[in-house]
Amino acid sequence: MKTTLVLDPSSALTIVVALLGLSILTVSLLYYALKSKRIRVTNVYLSGEPESVVSSITPSVTSMYWGFMKRFARSLYRVLVEEVHTGSLHDWYKFLSSWLALLVLLAVIVLIASIIAGW
Amino acid sequence: MYLDVYVNALFSILVFPGTIFLIALAFFTQYLVRKLSARYQRRMGPSYVGPIGLLQPFYDFLKLLRAKEEVVNRFSMPRLAEFALLIGVSCIVSSVIFLPISLLNVATVFDVLIFFYLSSVMPLFAMVIASLSMPSPYTSIGVSRLLSLVTIAEPAYFVSILVPVYLATRSGGVFMSISSTYVNSSRLYSNPVALVITALSLVGFAVSIQVKAMYPPFNIPEAEQEIIAGYETEFSGPLLALARLLHDLDIVIALLAGVYILLGGPMPFNHLSPQGVVVLALKYLILLLLVTTLKNIMGRYRIDQALVQVFKYGLIPPIIAATLTLVAP
Numbered sequence: 546m547k548t549t550l551v552l553d554p555s556s557a558l559t560i561v562v563a564l565l566g567l568s569i570l571t572v573s574l575l576y577y578a579l580k581s582k583r584i585r586v587t588n589v590y591l592s593g594e595p596e597s598v599v600s601s602i603t604p605s606v607t608s609m610y611w612g613f614m615k616r617f618a619r620s621l622y623r624v625l626v627e628e629v630h631t632g633s634l635h636d637w638y639k640f641l642s643s644w645l646a647l648l649v650l651l652a653v654i655v656l657i658a659s660i661i662a663g664w
Numbered sequence: 665m666y667l668d669v670y671v672n673a674l675f676s677i678l679v680f681p682g683t684i685f686l687i688a689l690a691f692f693t694q695y696l697v698r699k700l701s702a703r704y705q706r707r708m709g710p711s712y713v714g715p716i717g718l719l720q721p722f723y724d725f726l727k728l729l730r731a732k733e734e735v736v737n738r739f740s741m742p743r744l745a746e747f748a749l750l751i752g753v754s755c756i757v758s759s760v761i762f763l764p765i766s767l768l769n770v771a772t773v774f775d776v777l778i779f780f781y782l783s784s785v786m787p788l789f790a791m792v793i794a795s796l797s798m799p800s801p802y803t804s805i806g807v808s809r810l811l812s813l814v815t816i817a818e819p820a821y822f823v824s825i826l827v828p829v830y831l832a833t834r835s836g837g838v839f840m841s842i843s844s845t846y847v848n849s850s851r852l853y854s855n856p857v858a859l860v861i862t863a864l865s866l867v868g869f870a871v872s873i874q875v876k877a878m879y880p881p882f883n884i885p886e887a888e889q890e891i892i893a894g895y896e897t898e899f900s901g902p903l904l905a906l907a908r909l910l911h912d913l914d915i916v917i918a919l920l921a922g923v924y925i926l927l928g929g930p931m932p933f934n935h936l937s938p939q940g941v942v943v944l945a946l947k948y949l950i951l952l953l954l955v956t957t958l959k960n961i962m963g964r965y966r967i968d969q970a971l972v973q974v975f976k977y978g979l980i981p982p983i984i985a986a987t988l989t990l991v992a993p
Binding site: 546547548549550551552553554556557558560561564565567568569571572573575576579580581583584585586587588589590591592599603604609612613616617 | 668669672673674676677678682683729730731732733734735736737738739742746750751753754755757758759761767768769770771772773774775778782796799800801802803804808812838843892897898901902906935967968971
């Protein structure tokens, strides 16, 4: 017969974690009892090329960051290159100070609001 | 009383709607996707194993698990990949106790958040960790594409299930609970504004589930042939079986969530009536048909196009729905 338990969040979470443990145990037992034990060691699959064609097996974090910025965040990349990293300290300061001013303004607003609200 | 709860809990996790039922449903769902796709492409699809080819996905799984060898290279960490995938599968299995279909149905305030975490976030991380445990340049590209897409698709999925849950539970029942959403699902269709909100959530849900399933037009993380098999290039034998099972279970649990949260489950009937079972199955099949049709009528987007389209059609409609929910009486 169906049972519905209306619980407080911590009790619900305890039950879920217990059932998750049971589920991990069951699924793992089934998997390791049934899986094939044969293993074959080969080279990394590189469409027939040797491993020497890549300098490292995974791209570096820096390359992934710049790859993402250049390909998927073009406008942000343009701002970074044309307005911030121009080589002139003045440009960098101009860009940064605008954001700093905004942060200072926000801080002042929050401060005034907190004084008025009596926090 | 306590014995009933323990028995129901064990039965729910091990048999119905837990491990055995969910895995069987995952195989059946894979069969339907393959058969329908084949019919769209004027092919026969699975036909020979079992009646009308029904057992083909099960035999494919068994072949990979039992007969095929595990191919590894000197950079691979297959035990870590197995561990991550097993955790992912278990998270999906244990999340079913929040769905009203479960014999032991747990309800609490904001249980939709625990459900989302177990059924959507954890399986995704499990897949990413498993892929990165079997590294290759193709895997890295696949994973980076997958992560780029889900940064938009997961919020879209989240908002599209959160909005109907809020709409159904804000004026009574257990707040933000899936069970209460199902019980009060008539509130989702009670007036024209609610209907618009539900429809917008459904649009976001349909797009985000297409991304979660990595079906065309959002199959860029595996991008067959372009980057070999993307995130699953280095999976083989039992590991590939497990990865495919996790992928299918991910689709099944998302469809079940859609059926219960957005479409009201077996409503207007109840679970134990024959009509209720038929209505529940029909709603599941309608959502699956929608996903499979989109898969077959669209070509693959490039990653930058995919990001824009998911944002436009996946994220914006549920955000409008959320705004409407907050301003509507």
